Amino acid sequence: MRFPQAPPAIDHEVAPGASPTLPDGRYLHWNELRHREPPPGVRVLEWWASMRAARRGQSRALEAMTACYRAPFGVVLLPAVERKLHAFDRTNVGEKILSALGNDEARIEYRVRQLIEESISSSEIEGARPTTRELARQMLRDRRAPVSVSERMIVNNLRAMERIRELHASGASLEMPELLELHRILGEGALEVEGAAGVLRGPEHEVMVSDADGTVWHRPPAARGIGPRVEALLEFANGGRDDEDERQFVHPIVRAIVAHFWLGYEHPFRDGNGRIARALFYWVLLRHGYEVAEFLSISGPIERSPRAYYLAFAHTETDGGDLTYFVLHQLETMEAALADLLSHLTARASRMRALRELGKVFEGLNNRQRALVDHAMRHPDEGHTIEGHATSHGVHYMTARADLADLVAKRLLTSRRVRTAKLYVASPSLLRRRKAK
Template sequence: MLDRCGGLQETLSLLSLLATSEEGDRYLHWDELRHRPAPEGLTHEQWWLAEKLSRRLTPLPLLASEGLAFGFSQPPVLLKGLHQIDMEAGASVVAPEAVTRRSTRDRYLLSSLMEEAITSSQMEGAATTRDVAKAMIRSRRPPRDRSERMILNNFLTMQRIRELRKQPLTPQLVLDLHRLVTEGTLDDPADAGRLRPPGKEVVVDDLYGTVFHVPPPADELPQRLEELCRFANGETPKVFIHPVVRAIALHFWLAYDHPFSDGNGRTARALFYWAMLQQGYWLFEFISISSVINQARGQYERSFLLSESDDNDLTYFLLAQVKVILQAIGSLHSYLERKAGEVGALQQRLEGMEGLNHRQLELLRHALRHPGYRYTVLSHQNSHGVSHQTARSDLQSLSARGLLIAGKDGRREIFRVPEDLTTRLPG
């Protein structure tokens, strides 16, 4: 008997060793593993057992419909991704100059809010083009149809989340966010801001009627929402969970419960943003995850299915979302670098402009980085130590070229940087 037990123990140890010695950049589901060549001397079933033995799931308070808890493991590839997010978007990260300078911060913030609002709505069926949607938001005109209303709602929701970042999550706050997301876009207006009522059950399926997920029944939703908020606020579980893992799990949780008749995906992503900002990941004011998710919708949806079909292992969804987050952060940095390069190229164009003195060139370099900035004769005079008349002559000359816009602020003469200064410069 001891020999048999010893042999079993040796086999299990070998299987565990095989699992942990595999490359740490993947986390295979059975559906993928069974199509790969098995390690020498092992069947696919033994290999799968080795993988499962190496995964020690941390349980979460999220219960599946059958009553079993979801959990997650922490493979090296996940830990590496979380560390990278901390390094590139955490509270201690030094902010790029473009998002700390007041004149450009608001412009980049508006751009990111519009991007997230538009793409998140398009994922849910909004048909409005990006240009039309951006024009609507910038001009503040009322939406003309349901698609535009979805986008405007998402934009207002993202603005609201920035205001709520320091508030704890409550069931009422979740309902308020859902109402803001869906107001004026639902077939039944009464569904905005309320949980699915008993008898109004839903399923998640595709266009062909294939059911992928059956959410919990409506009568369980109030209690489940209470538990979701306790988890979001860090009250459960009584172990440390990385804040990014908590934010992603919150996203999954609301999508899994599907507590509303419509608008669940948009609300889930809104809660993710709330969680990231609440935990100090300030850069997420400028990041759009929906734009990345929308480029690979199949992978996003598949990660839900993999987690549900493998003993409620949330690791599959965590890995997919960490990848999305890192791509979104990379897109932001690329965008900022591109804009900085454009400004640098424009500054080089300034050097070739004839008839401008060094004071005017310096002002235009500043103006390129500060659209909408207002100069006065006194500010220009003090900056360069020249006479009132010289300063006024500098500014009037730039205004005559169309590079500044002259105006009045009461009795004071001002010269404003046009928003389209870059297009007014000679080629």
């Protein structure tokens, strides 16, 4: 992947009435626009100059960032941006879960699912390579101790996400001590740089972002003054003075996306900045009352297309702090994450309808048991534990134990000992019954 070419200096007259986008609404960086055919009678540099001037004229300044870096950071609130924000403002994931599965208890299960999926995907973006994704899920559900650096990264991510939810539930703001604590949780035994967990970089540390070919993609600002800059970032993330001033209001989702970019741009730590930046994104959404954050995993879509993620950072930085590129990318990422969730819900609802063919025995099961029977039938060789069942549904150990004992009594599961662990799997009678249907 090549680093994008920075836009050229503008020394052309600008035609009035230019649009910040192509006619089809795309918001292209110079690196992409320069390869396209300009409108008749216009040279490509003139086309770019007019488009960039239109963007500058419509850009909403992000004064907190501008004050820190003496650079004109801003975002153009395109109609496409406003439409996407409006759609997420109206999204009620809890209602969608209830509509699909007919049981409000499933909300707890899907909150846990988001924590697990985000923890795995965010770690994979940074290089974690678990044996299989399903084994990683099982490790987190069973609270098994990690046995490799990759597993440690995943476990740490889960612990950090859980800590974010605790901080949110307490009503506290996110201050420097909490940020350093979160980074320590993420970094414990999982950073390439020894002694970097929970410690801001200093003037003696050379930090940069480069690819496998040695191309430098980002050099963060000098370490001098890093403390006050991070404090300014946290004030922005929490919704400080600018939230009280209508003239400086920033939509909460845009605020979360900007905070994500800002932490990546500042790169306050010697390692682990990507993980803490994505965690901060979730904090901001939760802080501002967006329940949707509890159900979406943005790292899944990012992990599937990392090139677009890194280019969104680079396009913003090379085009004079125009955060529109990153905002558009992250809104598309959120849409993809929501589509992943809805697809999972649709498939789950279809399987639940099929399981009703089991008759009265299915009707007597609670939502937790139905979910476990569904999973056991799809993964007949995978063992389930009481601890894993309790984690998946946010219930006490004794409640999970009662669920599994009841499923054994109904001959839907059978148990066996593997070393010191007691595992539950789909019973032969359940598999025969399902096959017969």
